[in-house]
Amino acid sequence: MSASTSAAGRPRSNARIAAVSGFLGSALEYYDFFIFGSAAALFLAKLFFPDAGAAGTLLSFATLGVAYIARxxxxxxxxxxxxxxxxxxxxxxxxxxxxxxxxLIGCLPTYSVAGVFAPIALVTLRFLQGVSAGGESPGASSLILEHAPDGKRAFYTSFTMSGIQFGIVISSLVFIPVMMLPQDALMSWGWRVPFLASALVTLVAYYLRRQLEEPEVFEELKDGAKTAALPLVELLRYDFPNVVRVTLCAVVTMVNTVFTVLALTYATQTAGLDKPLMLAAIAVSNVSLVVLQPLFAVVSDRIGRKPVFIAGTLACAALVFVFFSAVDSGSWLLIFLAGVAFNTIGFGMCNAVYPAFFAELFPARTRYTGMAVSLMLGLVMAGFSPVIGTALTAGNPADWGPIAWMTALACAVAAAAAFTARETYRVPKNELGRRRADIERETARTPSSL
Structure with missing residues (x-):
C-alpha cells in the first residue's frame, strides 16, 4: 500500500473507530445512569437506607440528583x-x-454489613458518575467531529446519540431477568448484576479508544503552542453568545424526559393504562431512534443543521399535545403512532443533529469546554422538568395541559436560539467557530500560491 493511500485511509478509519467508541461510551454512560434510577426505585431504599422508613425511598431517589449537580x-x-x-x-x-x-456500586456492602459507610459510599460513587458524564458525550462529539470528513460530520457524530438511546434500551431490558429471581437471591446478589455487567462495555470501549489518534486539528494547535491557557476564560470572553445559544438549544432535551417520565407517570397513574405496554411504547420509540438518527444526520449534512434542528423542535412543540391526547384516548395504536412521531421523528431530528451543530459553533481551542459546559447547563434545566411539570399541574395530575405547554415553550425557545446561530454544515473544519473577520485577515496576510 502506498503512503498516500495509507494517509487517505487513516482519517476515515479514525472516524469510524471514533464513532463506534462514541456509541459504546454513550451507551455505557446512559446504561449506568438508568440502571441506577431503576435500582433506586426497586432496591436501594431497603439495601442502603433501611432505618429511614418511608423516607428511605425519598433518600434513594435523592442520590439520583447528585449526579446532575456533579455534571x-x-x-x-x-x-x-x-x-x-x-x-x-x-x-x-x-x-x-x-x-x-x-x-464498584455493584461491589458495595449494604447498610446491614457496613452501617452508615454504605450510603456514604453509594452517594460518593454516584457523584463520580456525574463527574464522568459531564465530559463523556460532549468530548466524544468533539473528537468524532474532528476526525470526521467534511460533508459527513453530522452522520458520524450522530452515533454518540444513538449510543445514548441504546443505553436506555439495554438498561430497561437488563432488569427483566433480574426481577425474575427469587426474592432472597434478588436482594443478596441479583441487584448487583446490572452494575457489574458494565465492566464488559467499559473494556470494549476502552480498547477502541486506545486505537484512536488525536484529531489533526488539535495536533496542529498543540504543535504550534496555540492551545488555550484557560479554555473556560477564553470561552466566556469570546464566545459567550454561543454558550447562551447552545444552552437554550439544549433545553429541547426536555422532550425525552417528558416522554419517558412525565407521560409514563400520567399514563399509568392517572389514565390507568397498562404499565408494560407503556414501557413497550417507550422502548419501541427509543429503538427506532437508534436506527433513524443517523438518517436525520445525513439529511443535515446535505441541507444544513438549522433546518433539521428547527423543524424537529417545532414538530415536538405541536406533537406533545397529540401524544397526550392519544394517551387520553386509550387507543394503543394511536399511542404507539403518536409516540413514534413525537419522540422518534420530532425529537430524533434535534437529537441527531445537535452533536455536530453545537460543537461546530466553537473553535477547536475551546470546543470541548464550550460543548461540555453549554450542554450540561441545558441538561440541568431539562433535568428539573419533572419537578417543574408536576408543580405546574397544581395538584391536579389529570391536567396535562401545563406540562404540554411547558414542553412547547422549551421547544420554541430552542428553535429561536437555533435560528440565531451560524449555519455550519459547509464551513471547512479548520474554520469552524472562528470569527469571519479573523479568517479574512489571516487570508489577506497569506501570499497567493498562484
Whole structure:
C-alpha cells in the first residue's frame, strides 16, 4: 500500500473507530445512569437506607440528583484538560471513571454489613458518575467531529446519540431477568448484576479508544503552542453568545424526559393504562431512534443543521399535545403512532443533529469546554422538568395541559436560539467557530500560491 493511500485511509478509519467508541461510551454512560434510577426505585431504599422508613425511598431517589449537580463540574474539569492536553486521553479517563464507579456500586456492602459507610459510599460513587458524564458525550462529539470528513460530520457524530438511546434500551431490558429471581437471591446478589455487567462495555470501549489518534486539528494547535491557557476564560470572553445559544438549544432535551417520565407517570397513574405496554411504547420509540438518527444526520449534512434542528423542535412543540391526547384516548395504536412521531421523528431530528451543530459553533481551542459546559447547563434545566411539570399541574395530575405547554415553550425557545446561530454544515473544519473577520485577515496576510 502506498503512503498516500495509507494517509487517505487513516482519517476515515479514525472516524469510524471514533464513532463506534462514541456509541459504546454513550451507551455505557446512559446504561449506568438508568440502571441506577431503576435500582433506586426497586432496591436501594431497603439495601442502603433501611432505618429511614418511608423516607428511605425519598433518600434513594435523592442520590439520583447528585449526579446532575456533579455534571457541570465535570464539564469544566474535563473540558479544561480536553482543550489543553487532548481529547483522547481525557475521554479514556471519563470512560474508566464511569465504568469503575458503576462496577464498584455493584461491589458495595449494604447498610446491614457496613452501617452508615454504605450510603456514604453509594452517594460518593454516584457523584463520580456525574463527574464522568459531564465530559463523556460532549468530548466524544468533539473528537468524532474532528476526525470526521467534511460533508459527513453530522452522520458520524450522530452515533454518540444513538449510543445514548441504546443505553436506555439495554438498561430497561437488563432488569427483566433480574426481577425474575427469587426474592432472597434478588436482594443478596441479583441487584448487583446490572452494575457489574458494565465492566464488559467499559473494556470494549476502552480498547477502541486506545486505537484512536488525536484529531489533526488539535495536533496542529498543540504543535504550534496555540492551545488555550484557560479554555473556560477564553470561552466566556469570546464566545459567550454561543454558550447562551447552545444552552437554550439544549433545553429541547426536555422532550425525552417528558416522554419517558412525565407521560409514563400520567399514563399509568392517572389514565390507568397498562404499565408494560407503556414501557413497550417507550422502548419501541427509543429503538427506532437508534436506527433513524443517523438518517436525520445525513439529511443535515446535505441541507444544513438549522433546518433539521428547527423543524424537529417545532414538530415536538405541536406533537406533545397529540401524544397526550392519544394517551387520553386509550387507543394503543394511536399511542404507539403518536409516540413514534413525537419522540422518534420530532425529537430524533434535534437529537441527531445537535452533536455536530453545537460543537461546530466553537473553535477547536475551546470546543470541548464550550460543548461540555453549554450542554450540561441545558441538561440541568431539562433535568428539573419533572419537578417543574408536576408543580405546574397544581395538584391536579389529570391536567396535562401545563406540562404540554411547558414542553412547547422549551421547544420554541430552542428553535429561536437555533435560528440565531451560524449555519455550519459547509464551513471547512479548520474554520469552524472562528470569527469571519479573523479568517479574512489571516487570508489577506497569506501570499497567493498562484
Amino acid at each position: 457541570p463540574l465535570g464539564a469544566i474539569v474535563w473540558g479544561h484538560f480536553g482543550d489543553r492536553m487532548g481529547r483522547k486521553n481525557v475521554l479514556l479517563a471519563t470512560l474508566v471513571l464511569m465504568g469503575a464507579s458503576t462496577f
